[in-house]
Amino acid sequence: MKKILIVDDEEKVRRLVEVTLSIGKFDILHASSGEEALKIARESKPDIMLLDIMMPGKLDGFDVCRLLKKDPDIANIYIIMLTAKGQKVDKEKGLALGADDYFVKPFSPMELIDKIDRVLA
């Protein structure tokens, strides 16, 4: 079963994604901060990571993305940025750091699941 890690400090958003993806056969993992996201990523090696940027704590989404891509063990995780930072520079920065996709909040759950289906197909 494919593993998807949801990283967001807003519990409501994590829940939304979880529910959205509940129609597929995924193993859903949660992380509410950058540090937690890295930890779980290393432990569970998810296939996809849905990554928020603006999170409390030392590591934001950009940091997580960079560190992830540096670690050969987990560099192959498909990263979809899921963030409220909708400006062009933010998107460029995220993609430059190695993110595979970029979703701006508010997002459509249907579009998200379509995307994940395509990635995992």
Place this chain on the structure above:
Amino acid sequence: MVSLKDRGIRTKIIASMVVLLVFILLLSFWVSYMHEQKSLLTNMQDNAIILNRALIIGIINQKSIAEKVNLQALVEELSLTEGVFGVWVIDNHSRITSATFREQVGEVASCRFISEALQEGYYVSGFDTKMGEEVYTAVYPLKKGNRIFGVLEVAFELREYLRAAPKDRKQLLSQMKKDSRIMAESLSYSIKNMRDVNELIHIQKLVDRLTTESEIISRIMIVDDNSRIIACNDLNRVGMIADDKGVRAIINGAEIYTRLFPRQKIYMVDMPLKIGDEFKGVVSIGYDATNYYTHLSEIFHFGLLISGMGVLMGILLSFQVANPIITPIQRLTEVTKKLAAGDLSQRATVSSKDEVGALARAFNRMAADLSRSKEEIDQYSKTLEEKVRQRTRELEISNQELRSIQNELMEANIVKSELLSIASHELRTPLTTLLGYSELLLTRPLTESQKKEFLGFINEESIRLSKIVDDLLDISRIESQQVVGFVKKPVQLAEVLLKNIKFYSGVETGHRIITNIKQDLPLVSADGEKIGQVIKNLIDNAIKYSRGGDIMCRASVKDEMVWIDIQDQGIGISEQDLPRIFDKFFRVERKETAHISGTGLGLSIAKYIIESHGGEIEVESQLGKGTTIGFGLPIFKD
């Protein structure tokens, strides 16, 4: 030669004066030299004319010297005959007229046979000694008609005779007698046409005497009208043809012809020898010109000396002339240089009344004008500098103002961007929830409890969104300096406080809200709703930044103001963050606050509202212990 162009005026004056003086001196010297030369030559020429006259007088009795056979030449020819020792022609005074030995010409013959021959008119011959040699000599009288005018003596060598045998001697002797007779006869025949042999002798004698006795005459030559030399100081030349320019010129009719021979130092004067009007020949006299040349050389040296002195005097004189002109000009030049170098106090000290003086005075006027102009310029530039400085100061001040405005603008711009960024995030998060869950509700088959849960989320996030929008609007109004529409009324703050605390009574926050309200608090003039918003804001913060614990709300009177204090037992604020908590968008960012959301606008709105009421807002905090934020509003007075 050094070009004068490069030199100073002094050098030019001196040089021209020296040149002028030397020129004058040389001219005068040359004139005197020429004059001296001319007078010397004239003197010698005069002498020559006098001598010429003397000669003419000396030979005036000769009828025609032009016809003379050259006796001497004949004698010398005869001398060449073999065996002949010598030949002599002697006049009737026993004087030798011509001789093989030229040096004897003019001497008195000593032969004992001569007087006999002269007196008796015989032929006499016999042995004799001539110049230390044994000779046989024969003497023949020379006759013209019956008159004996001289004798011819021929001396024969006796060497052959003495070597010969005695029988041959007689024949030899007769042969010698015969020879001598033939010679005498041919000679006497040759000189038959001569008027007087004596006269020729006289001329030669005269010439000899003149040349030996006179110190100034070094040559005399007398030439007949056929250019034959009759007499000459150089006997070797007698009988030869004279072929020099002077003789030719005189024969061709010139009256006098003079030449100088500088190497021999001789002045030659040629003049015709005339007896009456009859041209007889040429007298050529050579004067010793040593004195002439010595004299000229003395004059020349003297001239050189004078010229040298002239140069010296010229230099001295030039200095005398040039200095009074040049010194003031030099001084003026010095002063001009100093002036040009920037020393405007320099003045020329020339006091003369000439052109130089006028120049100096004009210069001084110019210097004074310059100095005055410079002072004016200095003064003007000083004023200008002061003006520039002042203007610069003003500009600096306005620059500073501009810079601070610019900084403010830049800050405002940054704030605006921040606002946009934060607002975007803060707005997008609830919107995500709203959009996401509503989509789920619309598209998914959901259980009733799920529907209820999702609708609850939607409701919460809508309230949150609404609050954010309110805050943003408030702050936007504050930013644009619009006066927020306050509706001020006398208000009891305790009531406002209690009303807002009641709002939290139904919400599970994990906190206990305790009140401590003083009795009979005075009223304040305030917009109750806005003040309520402030109180709610403060309580919200107290809840957000503390995990449990009591929240104490106090109301009291202090310094003519009614104070509301909200105290929590939360995380507190660090000292460095404390001054910034009222700044717009400022949020304490620490690990503990990571989960707390907010716009960072609440406290800055609160501060604005309180200060707009003429009140004060204060904060006290201790890290880890808690924070107290309180505000006071002035007591309402009728």
